[in-house]
Amino acid sequence: MESLQEIQQFLTLETPQHVKSIAITYVLSLTGSKEGQELLCKCSEIVAALGKLAAEDKDPVVSKESLLCLVNLSAEEDGAAVLLKSISKLTGTCAKNIIDENCTLADPWSMVLSNVSRSLPLAEQVFDEIESKLNDLISAFTRIDYNKKKCHLNYLGPIFSNLSQVTKGREFFCQADAETLSRLIPFVQYEESLVRKGGIVGLLKNICFDSSRHLFLLEEINILPIVLLSLAGPEEYSDEENDKFSMELQYLSPDKQRENDPDIRKMLIDSLNQLCATRKAREFLRSNGTYEILRELHKWENTDAGDKLCLISCENVVDILIRTEDEIGEDNLKSLDVPNDLVEKFDKMGSNLVEE
Structure with a gap:
């Protein structure tokens, strides 16, 4: 724990790039094991620092490796909860970078958002925080090659599936005009990505659990x-x-x-x-x-x-x-x-x- 506290002082925007890069590489190696993840999650200051570097550092290697740390740390529910608590406006930052068609790291940002929205309690929080951005995220998802830096945005599929666990999420996807869900359902047969297809199938399955939506799904969406x-x-x-x-x-x-x-x-x-x-x-x-x-x-x-x-x-x-x-x-x-x-x-x- 003391060594982590020593590392923390180098995880700032002002730290010289070569020193910061060494520190980030060390932290990234820790996130590769369960023990390392648990250790890092006990240090919210480091998690917050990683979030700031991922979002704001001008060095592409530092920002990418910081973001990969967040992907690994959020893989389990406990780590995902720590990220949401420690990093200010994390979900908004994720959504902003996914929607940015010129973002080179849109895919790992979408992986973070997918991870932190996977469990039901966290999905409720995430939905409330990004509801205003959902239409933009759906537009990005349904436009193949939306991202000009060759990011695929396939993990938006699991994000939509996660959010459909929530009552308010199902209400959003099943809006009266049927347009929102009609844009997503064709990806049930999308062959280019199992992640994208599986996410939309998961979305459909979650909505089917709500019996009040059955005729809407069968007659209006024609699923x-x-x-x-x-x-x-x-x-x-x-x-x-x-x-x-x-x-x-x-x-x-x-x-x-x-x-x-x-x-x-x-x-x-x-x-x-x-x-x-x-x-x-x-x-x-x-x-x-x-x-x-x-x-x-x-x-x-x-x-x-x-x-x-x-x-x-x-x-x-x-x-x-x-x-x-x-x-x-x-x-x-x-x-x-x-x-x-x-x-x-x-x-x-x-x-x-x-x-x-």
């Missing part, structure tokens, strides 16, 4: 064809089955590939599971070919190419869709009061299936 297209493979369907599908899903080519990443597939299936909570949404899913797509997905997930967790999630949705509404007997499944002992039993059964 079902986008979700099902990601889960569909090259399988052939009868003319009767194709008639159920939207145009995007009809008569797919023999080389059609379904989503390759199992984590993203599972989030998409879990989104469908959440949509099954309400009767109107279940009826919409049935009448638009959801069962037929999941039937073929289930067969594929049961092969060596598939994934056990995706298979179980798929079965959960199919089990609901094949039942009649009289058999289900509830308009909203979220209103059911499931005893804690049964919840634990079902969780254990799921764990056992995964291990088999």
Whole structure:
């Protein structure tokens, strides 16, 4: 701790560049281990100094290495909380640099903002602090090659996903005119970046947890064809089955590939599971070919190419869709009061299936 306090005196804007560079390199090496991160997080003055150097130092190497320190320190929730507490206006600085199309460090700034907004308690704080900048961030995200210094801004996807954990965040993304969400949802099928695509799929999944948004998602945003297209493979369907599908899903080519990443597939299936909570949404899913797509997905997930967790999630949705509404007997499944002992039993059964 004493050595850190000695280092701190060199982490200033006024320190000669060669001395400051040595100090920053040492601190960056500490952030590469859990023990080093914990040690640094106990020294809020150093964290604050790193924030100032990252935002204001004119030397590109110093500012970059200071920023990378912040990326590493914010990787865990405890460190993220320390950053938000120690660095004045951190989230605003992140947003400002991400929106700046000439910022060479927009990507690491977006990684910091993604890290500090990951947990629900911190996401609430971050949303309140950057709500006024969200439209600008969405514009930057939806314009490919927005950044003129070749930063990709892919981590804006996870930022939007993190903020949609918050009630106010979901309200923002589901504004009445549907324009905000309509601009983001197409990235569910974005193939150039798993981070960007996964972030928007996470956003969609979070919104699907809110049953009051189901008809908005299905009828105004029209998310079902986008979700099902990601889960569909090259399988052939009868003319009767194709008639159920939207145009995007009809008569797919023999080389059609379904989503390759199992984590993203599972989030998409879990989104469908959440949509099954309400009767109107279940009826919409049935009448638009959801069962037929999941039937073929289930067969594929049961092969060596598939994934056990995706298979179980798929079965959960199919089990609901094949039942009649009289058999289900509830308009909203979220209103059911499931005893804690049964919840634990079902969780254990799921764990056992995964291990088999």
